[in-house]
Amino acid sequence: METRDLQTFLAVAASGSITRAAEMLGRSQPSVSRIIQELEAELGFHLFHRTGRRVQLSEEGVAFEAEARRLLLSFGELAARAKAIAAGKGRIFQVAATAAMAWGLIPNALSRLSGDLPFEVHVAQHVPSAVAQEVRAGRSEIGFSSLPLDVPGLEVLRLYVAPNVVALRADDPLAAEAVVPLSVFTERTLVTMLDPMRFQARVARLMESRNLVPKAIIRTNVALGALQMVRETGGVAIIDPVTAYGGSLPDIVVRPLDVPVPFHWGVIAPSGRPLRPLAQALVEAAEAVALKAIPDMQILDPAGAGEAAGIWTPPEPMDDQ
Numbered sequence: 001m002e003t004r005d006l007q008t009f010l011a012v013a014a015s016g017s018i019t020r021a022a023e024m025l026g027r028s029q030p031s032v033s034r035i036i037q038e039l040e041a042e043l044g045f046h047l048f049h050r051t052g053r054r055v056q057l058s059e060e061g062v063a064f065e066a067e068a069r070r071l072l073l074s075f076g077e078l079a080a081r082a083k084a085i086a087a088g089k090g091r092i093f094q095v096a097a098t099a100a101m102a103w104g105l106i107p108n109a110l111s112r113l114s115g116d117l118p119f120e121v122h123v124a125q126h127v128p129s130a131v132a133q134e135v136r137a138g139r140s141e142i143g144f145s146s147l148p149l150d151v152p153g154l155e156v157l158r159l160y161v162a163p164n165v166v167a168l169r170a171d172d173p174l175a176a177e178a179v180v181p182l183s184v185f186t187e188r189t190l191v192t193m194l195d196p197m198r199f200q201a202r203v204a205r206l207m208e209s210r211n212l213v214p215k216a217i218i219r220t221n222v223a224l225g226a227l228q229m230v231r232e233t234g235g236v237a238i239i240d241p242v243t244a245y246g247g248s249l250p251d252i253v254v255r256p257l258d259v260p261v262p263f264h265w266g267v268i269a270p271s272g273r274p275l276r277p278l279a280q281a282l283v284e285a286a287e288a289v290a291l292k293a294i295p296d297m298q299i300l301d302p303a304g305a306g307e308a309a310g311i312w313t314p315p316e317p318m319d320d321q
Contacts (some may be wrong), residue, residue, distance in 0.1 A: 001039065001042060001097050003072060003075055003115070004035070005035055005038075005039050006068045006071060006072050007025070007034045007072065008021065008025060008027075008032055008036065008039075009035075009036065009039060009047060009064075009065075009068055010058065010065065010068055010072070011024050011025055011032075012036060012055060013047075013057055013061065013065050014046075016054055016055055016056065016175055017053065017054060017055065018032050018033050018036070018053075018055065019053065019081045021255075024031050024088060025165070027241055034202070036048070036111070036240040040221065042145055043060075043064070045060040045305065046058050046060065046061070047060065047061040047064060048061055049103075063094065065182070068268065074139075076163070077092070077139075078108065081275075085254070086295070090243040091118065092118065092119075092120045092121070092122055092123045093117065093118050093120070093122070093141065093278055093281070094121075094122045094124070094139060094140045094141055095121070095122065095123045095127070095140055095141065095143070095144070096124050096126055096130075096131045096134040096135055096139070096140035096142075096143040096144075096145075097123060097124070097125060097143065097144040098126065098127065098128055098131060098144065098145050098146055098265075099125050099129060099144065099222045099223065099224060099243075100124065100143065100223050100240050100242045100246070100265070101144035101242060101246075101265070101286075102125045102144075103223075103224055103242075103243055103246050103247050104146065104245075104246025104247030104248075104293075105125055105242055105246045105286055105289060105290060106242070106282075106286060107143060107247075108246070108286075108289045108293075109282055109286035109288075110123075110282070110285075112270035112285040112289070113278075113281055113282060113285055113289070114195075116278065116281065117278075118278065119283075122140075124140065126212070127152075127221075128145045128146050128147075128149055129149070131143040131144070131145040131268070132145065132147075132149045132151040132154055132268065133151070135268055135269060135270060136151055136152075136153050136270060137152060138270065141269070141275070141276070141279045142157070142267055142268065142269050142275065142279050142282070142283065143267070143269070144265070144266075144267055144268075144286065145265060145266070145268060146199075146240070146263065146264065146265045147159070147264045147265060147266050147305055147306065148240065148264070149268065152303055153270060154224050154268045154270065154271060154319055155268065155269055155270070155271040155272075155302075155303060156266050156267070156268055156281060156302040156305040157266070157268065157269050157275075157283060157291070158266050158267040158287060158299070158300070158302060159264065159266040159288060159300040159301065159302045159304070160265055160266060160287075160290065160297055160298065160299055160300065161262050161264045161265075161297070161300055161303050162241040162242075162262075162263055162295070162296055162297040162298070163241065163256065163257065163260045163261060163262060163263065163296055164203075164239065164240055164241060164257065164262070164263050165200075165239065165240075165241050165244045165254050165255065165256055165257060166180040166237065166238055166239075166254070166255045166256070166257050167226070167227055167230055167237040167238075167239050167244055167252055167253070167254050167255075168180075168230060168236045168237070168253060168255070169230060169231060169234060169251055169252065169253075170251045170253050171251070172236070173255050174236065174255070175255070177255060178255070178256075179255065179256050179257070179258050180236070180255045180256070180257055181258045182206065182207070182210065182212060182257060182258055182259050183210075183212060184211060184236065185207070185212060185215070185236065186212055186214065186215060186216040188213055188214070188215055188235065188236050189214070189215060189216040189217070189218060189233060189234070189235035189236065189238035190203075190214040190215075190218070190235065190236065190237075190238065190252070191215050191218045191220070191226045191229045191230055191233070191235040191236065191238075192216075192218075192219055192226065192237060192238050192239070193219060193220065193221065193223070193226070193239075194219045194220060194221045195221065199240070199263075200219065202261055203238055203261065206259060206261055210259075216235075218235055219235065222237045223237075223240055223243035225242065226279045227239070227243070227249050227252055228241050228249075230252060231249065231251060238261070239258065240263045240265075241263055241294050241295075241297070242263070242265060242290070242294065245293040245294045246290075246293065247297075248302075256295075264300075264305075266284050266302065266305060268284070287299070
């Protein structure tokens with residue numbers, strides 16, 4: 001099996017046609033058909049179901065496609081690294097991050113290091129579990145992610161916490177309030193996250209603890225998507241402070257929530273592997289950016305990462321007396 005075989009397979013999968021894949025690759029249709037047949041014979045299963053001139057991935061083909069993309073990406077990165085080394089440009093600096101961290105925090109931190117950056121920097125966005133896997137596998141030197149992350153072989157280098165916040169349109173009447181009460185969501189559309197084990201769970205438990213039922217709910221898996229929902233629908237979002245204060249969107253303002261809901265995040269690296277100075281500098285720069293931008297942010301002891309970001313109990317409602 002060669003990289004050319006994988007490239008051919010992915011071209012057929014993307015186009016849904018042997019003929020179109022051949023045109024994309026600049027090869028003959030019979031040669032593409034032969035490569036697919038030989039690949040299927042080597043793998044021991046059919047990659048495609050054929051219906052007339054069209055082809056569709058089989059169940060096994062769907063699983064193999066993900067692996068083929070991952071392998072080709074690794075080969076491409078290896079080739080890029082070799083070329084950079086040969087040109088005297090050193091190692092590629094690879095960072096994995098959740099969308100919240102990659103939105104504003106990391107770009108602002110990198111801007112502080114612009115004169116010290118290598119020729120090529122990669123910042124890949126992933127869900128938290130994938131950030132952990134990228135760092136553990138060595139494909140990224142460090143990772144920036146929300147916590148907890150229970151993955152063996154990783155060390156939490158830095159741990160932070162700050163309260164989640166409310167994002168709303170600048171022309172929303174609530175924008176005039178210094179603090180937004182949680183009770184407003186009984187009359188407004190709540191825009192929030194999808195993840196049932198992390199963000200969503202905390203917001204849901206907070207609502208339940210106060211017997212509050214939102215008028216309507218819109219959920220998305222990326223906080224930036226929640227901000228866009230706010231702009232277009234007029235809903236009110238509860239989002240993480242890193243996204244809220246890390247960058248800015250026109251016509252969106254951020255306000256504290258009257259009930260503190262903690263958001264934990266941090267920096268992870270492979271256990272026992274010292275950071276090179278560039279990675280350490282990025283960590284320091286990101287921390288400086290966050291401290292300046294995020295109100296009420298606290299730096300915690302990384303040793304307490306599991307406990308601090310684990311089980312959270314909503315605070316009891318305060319009496320009006």
